[in-house]
Amino acid sequence: MFLEMIQTLPQVLIDGLTLGAVYAVVALGYTMVYGILQLINFAHGEIFMTGAFIGTALFIFLMGMSWITAIPQILVLIVVLVVTASLTGLMGMGIERVAYRPLRKAPRLIPLITAIGISFILQDVVRFIAELSSGNYIVTGPSLFTEQITLKLSSVSSNFNDASFKSSFIIVLVIAIILMVSLDYFINKTKYGIAMRAVALDRDTASLMSINVNKMISLTFFIGSALGGATGVLFAVQYGTIDPFIGFILGMKAFIAAVLGGIGNIRGAMFGGILLGVLEMFAAANLSLITAGILGAEYKDVFAFAILILVLIFKPEGLLGRPVAEKV
Template sequence: MSNILSALPQVLVDGLTLGAIYAVVALGYTMVYGILELINFAHGEIFMSGAFIGTGLLLSLGVFGIAMPAWITLILILLLTALLTGLLGIGIERLAYRPLRKAPRLIPLISAIGISFILQDLVRFFAEFKTGNYIVTGTTLFEGKVTIPFSSIIGTFHNATIKNNTLILIGITIIIMILLDIFVNRTKWGTAMRAVAQDQETAALMSINVNKVISLTFFIGSAIGGATGFLFAQQYATIDPYIGFILGLKAFTAAVLGGIGNIRGAMFGGLILGVLEVFAAANLSTITGGVIGSEYKDVFAFTILILVLIFKPEGLFGKSVKEKV
């Protein structure tokens, strides 16, 4: 128990970092589901595409000898990555989902899985063509670490180390989540989104352009997912075309945990899942006496999903809907 407590500050730091990524990616799932009741399983690959687009832009600046302050470079690449992945999201919705909007629910789901594999192979082909290897190691804009002296506050704890990239990632993801919450709940377009999510036909009768609202939803969800992909690349320095698959499934788990369709639920679900997963990776071996190691952290995450679906299928922050007859 003492070993678990002493490492708790570092576990919380790493868990909140991973949870922030899950939370932002989960927002893309929950926004689309809230309006179309569609699980966009290609969203994880949009996140992955953002990681490659952002890293490619950063490496291109070095190739062309363009030197800018790190903060300006970060903001510029984030904006460009968000724009490109947002347009990618609109294109996917227009080509793969809109023609199937009236089809049975299973058909758009199959289409989403197909788009996921297409994006994986396209990125892998492009990465191998450019670098000879589909695993890409990029440069990080911010080096250095900060030590938080938890041991001087409570002697039982060890100090926690936070990379500068971690602080930036957490800060930007918090800003994204706050701005998105304000946008959805306090703006005209956000009101239109909530109206379309409640009833598309009635919203159309109230002069709301449903297609524009759906396209905007895909743009925003894909843009923030792609930008987070670049932050992920900066945090972990190595990316490949398959990072979006498992991470996307876990972000979907976070969305279900918080309550699929509930934006604030997706945020909290991602943070909770990230902390629990890192806690499992750090302590499963200690808790089980070496019988189960840290490699079973994914099992831990999906066990949580199964338990939530069994005991509270609407999620921690979701509300059960009663159908009137």
């Protein structure tokens, strides 16, 4: 059994890194908003889904133009990423201004319920538009970066099977890493990033130090939503088929990743996303083997939520989080 698990490990790592990178970038949106407002923005998964649909619509529109074939696909992807990230970022700012800001002083349960309501509204709006334009809410995007690459690992060592992946794997992984590193630099090294951290630490004191709190909160929603929308485009490129409900389960898992790494901790969200993706793919590949056929790959979601329960029991602040002393 152990030998079979080792043989599939390279493929598990490739698939896990791809999925984990998506989880990590989406988890950043959750952890940024929580760090400043102590709000779990459950609509963030639907912003990711909306980004996937906007990106796919842009791809279909651009690919319908004859001159676009003269432009490298990577440049087309960058244009779509920038446009989609800008639109979803503005959407996030609008949601914060309309749905969350009036409830900022309300009990925490009320904004949480509002976030859930926003997620259902986004689901139904996107479903309505998709069915109106194409007759089906399940959409298949254009094929990009589909070249199949095979790593001949069996010729190097008999302990490993060959592993294969699409060229989109490299594109998705590299862009996700660039997004995560850029955000880490922005938060820790720039003036606006320091101001955002100050607001997260003490909102009232930050306002006394001439920091525009509302502006920083809007900026947080813009960046988090832009990252979520861009990741939706990467998801559509990697997996091809999307529907209005992909944001729910993926958003929940990204939230698990944020909690796993330490909610409110930027680097913790990155680490938690990568770790969760690898563990989930490991479960999908080996659950049947470990349980002698009792549990199959379809139980990988149970595995993800079981990890969340264990973390909450034994280390509720997350793997990279710090215990917070209660103010009295």
